[in-house]
Amino acid sequence: MAAEGKTLKVSCPGCARQAEYSPDNPWRPFCSARCKNIDLGAWASEQYRIAGAPADPIDMGDTGGPADPSRSGTH
Numbered sequence: 001m002a003a004e005g006k007t008l009k010v011s012c013p014g015c016a017r018q019a020e021y022s023p024d025n026p027w028r029p030f031c032s033a034r035c036k037n038i039d040l041g042a043w044a045s046e047q048y049r050i051a052g053a054p055a056d057p058i059d060m061g062d063t064g065g066p067a068d069p070s071r072s073g074t075h
């Protein structure tokens with residue numbers, strides 16, 4: 001009558017394979033450390049890409065007008 005042996009399985013976000021979602025699987029919901037690392041790496045890359053993207057290239061310099069005198073000396 002016990003529910004033992006009933007293992008919850010989920011699709012690994014990394015490779016879409018069936019991964020055990022249980023305390024026995026430290027990588028859950030991934031199937032392995034490899035998939036977990038891949039996912040984290042992709043996530044980190046995404047973050048870096050967003051953070052490193054130039055928000056406003058115009059702000060880099062020449063705007064066609066004189067520099068704001070109040071901003072000089074703040075460099």
Ligand SMILES: [Zn+2]
Nearest residue numbers: 012015031035
């Ligand atoms: Zn996987």
